Amino acid sequence: VAKLCVCDLLVAQCDVNCCCDPDCSEADFSLFTTCSVPVVTGDSRLCTQKAAVYSLDVEANPPERIFTLTDLVNPSVFCIHAANYKQALYFSPPEIPTAENFDQLLKEFGGATFSAEPDSWSIDTESQNPDANETYRYEYGVPIQTVDGFLRLPSPVVSSWCSDANPAGFLVNQATKCIRAVRVETCGSVEAVSMLFYINSSILAVKNEFVFQVNITVQSIVVQSLSGTRTLINESDVLRLPVPLDELCINIVLGVSYHITYTDTGEIIAAAASFVLGAINKAALSIQQSFEISFTQVNTTPVPLSGNPGYVVGLPLRAGFRPQGYPSLVKILFAALSTNRYSQLTIMQSTSNQDCLAAQGARTPILFGYNMVSGCKLRITAAMKCQPLSQTLLDLLKGQNFPEYVASFGNSQAQDVFEWVPVITHLHTAEQRIYNTFQSLCQIPVSLEIEVKWTKYGSLVNPQARIVNVTAAITTTTLKQLPSGRQRTIPVMSSVVFTDISSPAEPGYKAWPTINVKLPFDFFFPFV
């Protein structure tokens, strides 16, 4: 205790007003005013302990420091008389590693974290739980396992050359192209250009379980000739291996397309591969191979999703109709008819010549989050009748099958009625000059403004876009009868605007806060 000094901060220099500093000389002590650290003791809870007491005797001339070593007695009944648990009161010096205890020290302290009580931490239960989940199903992005490793989808890594070490991820639709070096002389020995390489190992249906295996079946084989023409082969169950023929090598794999069918519990139940086989001649040094993989859920027809669940910016809006005569209750199947064959909402597409009537039929799908404006010019002659012109313009603006409902989420299924938002159509007529009632008023639609209101849905860290409201406003203008021979050009415009109407985030608690009760420090008040 006599050697401890809390205020000795400067090395080899005297700290001001630090009476226990060994670097200070008698002359320094005489300049001090007080002692910043009067007593140095050990743990105050011990019954008897040594204490070093420092004080300044200011009456002497010059002032000098007095140092005494005394015994402090703790009067409390509950002072520690002896402690056999040594770590409680002292810092234990760490073990010096030697050849004998190195392994044990490495096991205890070699990890990323270690605690003072390594035996009582139940690390085993925590590491078992992820394993228990992983054996039962595949999750998004997890590599698909086969009997010997992973399902490979060769892809270019650093350069354009194919690397076979790229595993295919579950539910990750990929398409890659890469170059493989192959020559006619060695075409039989390069295994990556033969069909067998891609279908020989079976896929494990359930992760880490070798009991259930799914064989990869050959769905179709297309043979591509040297000039590029492709022919579908009828017998696609025969394995065609590369074989040199005259000066060519045929049955070289130019493309593989995997189709994996999965269930909603994350198991793979079927796998099919479609091949494109080709031929190379003596001059060829390398070929380009293309690979793709796609996933389909069992018993569903694949519909391209625009987000899962929220809309992803840049993906088209999904829309559809409700079949006539069905009440708005359970299980209404939306008809296959929709705005275009992918059931997307579309608007008119501007063309280079900007002539409305010539551009009929060219439509572009509305992409979520992208405000669009398109337009064209309509040339009106005197000979045009009002009603057919109005109808033509309406068809031009709205398209052939303007949908009635738009999906609120990117992955809304047709059966979920409440996830579809109706498209509300407004008609704005231009000012009507009522005072001149003799002229027949011809209203033609000249602009379509679609406003899509969307909100952020879900948690603050991962908000999902959800469409709340879709309004289509058609503005009409009065077409005055033209004197014969005159022409007029009017602009026709359509636009799409996306508005974010999210309300601010609200805090939410995952679980009720729990009360943590501990005995307070001074519970034994009268005794301590």
Next chain:
Amino acid sequence: LSSVPLQMLFYINGIYYIFYFLATLAMIVYKSQVFSYPDDFLVPDLLLLFIMAVLEVLRLHLGSRGNLTEEEAPLGLSLALTVGSVGLSLYFLMWQSYVLRADVVLNTALLLTYGLQAVLKVIAIAAFV
């Protein structure tokens, strides 16, 4: 003839032991809250305290019966159990994880009682034999 001082000592011992048991248990709880008392050290201390309580009940019952019926066998057994109790008391005096001043006081008194009891038991056995 039964030894009256021995019987009185048994009675006082019983009352004192109840107080001792409750006080030691309360102090162990206090120590576990105030000091760093990991489970590896807390469990043996508590276990030994409960074993000591069982031993004490058995010992006092046997000793009292032996003294009143003037038989040396139960008294002898009680003497043997006293040795065990002395050992446990020494543990709580010296080898506990935290020995507080109150622990020292309680255990010293208990050891004195045991010592006196042992002497009186030997005298009683000698008288009955």
